[in-house]
Amino acid sequence: MNRRTLLKSATLAAAMAAVSTSQTSLGATRSPKRIIVIGAGIAGLAAASQLAGRGHQVTVLEARTRLGGRLWTSQAWADAPVDLGASWIHEMDGNPLTALAEEAGARLITTSYDSVIDYDVNGRPLSAARAARLATLKDEYQWAIDQGQRHSIDRSLRNTIESELDWASLSNADQELLAFITNSTAEQEYAGSRNDLSTYWFDSLGGYDGDDAVFAEGYQTLINFLARGLNIQLGQTVSAIDSSTSTVKVTTNSGTFSADRVIVSVPLGVLKKGTIRFTPALPSKKTTAINKLGMGHFNKCYLRFPTQFWPQQDWLEYIPPQSQHGQWSQWLNLGRLTGQPVLLGFNAGDFGRQIEAWSDAQIVASAMARLRLIFGQQIPDPVSVQITRWSQDPFSYGAYSFNKLGAKPAMRDDLAAPIGNRLFFAGEATHKNMFATVHGALLSGRRAATQAQA
Template sequence: MTMHRRRFLQSVGLGLPSLALLASLSACDDSADGEENGTPGRSGRQKVIVVGAGISGLGAARHLADKGHDVSVLEARDRIGGRIWTSQQWSGTPLDLGASWIHGIDGNPITDLAKKAGAKTVVTDLESATDYLAGGQELEGAQAQAFERWQKATANALSAFQKKDDEDASIRSVVQNAVGWSRLSDSDKAMVSYALNDYEHEYSGSVDQMSALYFDDDAKIKGKDVLFPGGYQQITDHLAKGLSVQTGQVVKRIDWTSAGVTVTTDKNAFQADHVVVTLPLGVLQSGAVTFGPGLPQAKTTAIGKLGVGVLNKCYLRFPKVFWANTDWLQYVPNVDKYGQWAQWVNVARPTGQPVLLGFNAADFGRTIENWSDTQIVDSAMATLRTIYGSNIPAPTDHQITRWASDPYAHGSYSFTKLGATSDMRDQLAASVDGRVHFAGEATDRKDYATVHGAYRSGLQAAKKITG
């Protein structure tokens, strides 16, 4: 097992995946050019509907339009970008509520897009972190060594399981069995729990649900992680230039025959030769869109068995900076506070503004979606006051995400759930009858849960049409 996106102290590289995209429900425009029998020649100009204006849909549409095809992008939201969503709520401080990073800039197509878009990037140093124990004291000395030891023990337990076991199990059960959980001290349990929760931040799923065999069966990231001080929206805006995009179109049904496809929205019904469906896995699972004459069993099985996780953000704006001047702030809560406010990003470093970003993943991230903003902010501040003292200033404003409650997302990004296999992503990506094509981060076997995986999946779907 190789962890790679984020930092497990100095020992194991983990990462916070870019929320790939929220390709929404939507639809399109009327009839299509074709041959006399209604089946267009493969080299001829095709009429294509792309459902969803996230980066997967925009990538597919851009490729098809540049090849001379007639493309319409349909988006349920009143904006493009999907799970790439840059807030302009605070003047002069654009903040990404969805995807934040290019994870691994080497050989990454988003790096090339950023250059073409003229988007400035700033490196997030994975080794720039300050770590705190549950009481707020900084982690150092023997405790820091113990923390690192438990990170390695957790990773080694999963690696050993993957080498010898054919029968799957949850990440939590594998790790707790390997480390002798019941015999551990409360302090050691807290450190192991932090390690488990870090996997949840990485992959978005609960460690009680994630497959220990397949959770990390993805490509290894190369190069530094960078974010966009001007917002990720610069990338989707660049891709969308000149494309026909209709917002506010919520897809209800997709039908197809040997002659073409019909996409029905809450407003219209539209025909084309092909459709590229970039709906998030959570939307497919919700049943909000009906497919006629029905999807193959292998695809419906994949939709049902793969998982959709949660990673929510809470931005807090303060009158001044009072926290450590490192990129990451990491907090090891007691076991009874499992997964609560364990990871923070110092937004002041790239923006120059007194802003902190707190993350909550998986079960706790989902739980607090039912809380009010005030309750969420109070909970976050309780942790910050534990670390930095009761006299720190109150935040002047906040911005909070609730991705699981979003009807056009139903979660943040996909993970490989216990009972699923990596092959199921191939089934999810498979075209149906040469007419209905699928893309999105969940369909990409090697780069799921990333923006670049979502983008590449859109290109692959488009190439199935262009040949």
């Protein structure tokens, strides 16, 4: 079981329909085109791989000095590769990533959200009574969302929960549990603050079934597989795209490239920042989508210790006081997954953004204060750490997209819409139903490739 299952509402048939319209077409084209793909994340590489397989002349321009975009496997620990970006295949059964991983020969390890220990505000395992209350409040939380989605006006997720459940009448203990549920099932999943997430549309609608899994050697296994044989130029920061002439011109820090068609697969955060100048200007529907959709904050803190002092469960959850909402409430035990004594702490939404301004030492001190509350003052300091700051990254400006209050799902279709059969758009933010997922990014790349070769 996984957290997405709690709120998943789409059918598998709808998801499979999305796959069937995006599969790689086979056979060489009779009219090869020059096509530039901007971005070597999984969306861009999926598009480029499909197009190159059809015989088109494809060039991938990537601003970074590495492949993968928001898929980034760190090899800093030779005996324990870790993903600094996305980690999971969510719901493996029927997921196109599962088939691709098998084709790539990648080794997958399943994780389960049923393998969990919850700790109370004092760092003690939840009592049986408190655990029962948590289960009851999860049902009430879902009821509140159902009511909110029937409301005549969309509200923030926080507003909905607090209004529908008569927040002022609840005990502080129940408020703590509900705030934790909101963080663990919504903020941690979609990277948006509970103050910003749309009640109507916060949850991705497309999904599959089955377990979640991580890559034993990291997502880089899949990236390297997709990149085989492609013409990829690294260190190419795109500043302008001009489609006003007979060929599309792409300007980078090293010169100008020309093509018949261009696929733009940069993250939503980059489009929001306006670092790429489009000529002619983007249509108003597309700019509205860029402005109204949210770009989330989600960061990881890997702590490697001399020995493992925590239990064997996959997940360790801490229910913080309301004054520390969402702070170090989610931990993943990587001992079973890597064979090494590593804990991974997640922070999303407001706190995920806040700590990006902190030094590594400050972040580690904050994390260790939480762990020592739970496991005691005697636990050792970490011997090594790896910390992300995705919202400061100039080639992403955030972790992944979410449906912000005021945004509507149709805006993702507007973001994805081709312009004049010359410019095409891909990336997780362009998938109406499967945004904020790697499989959504993969399918968007295949969709853009199919459009570009038409």
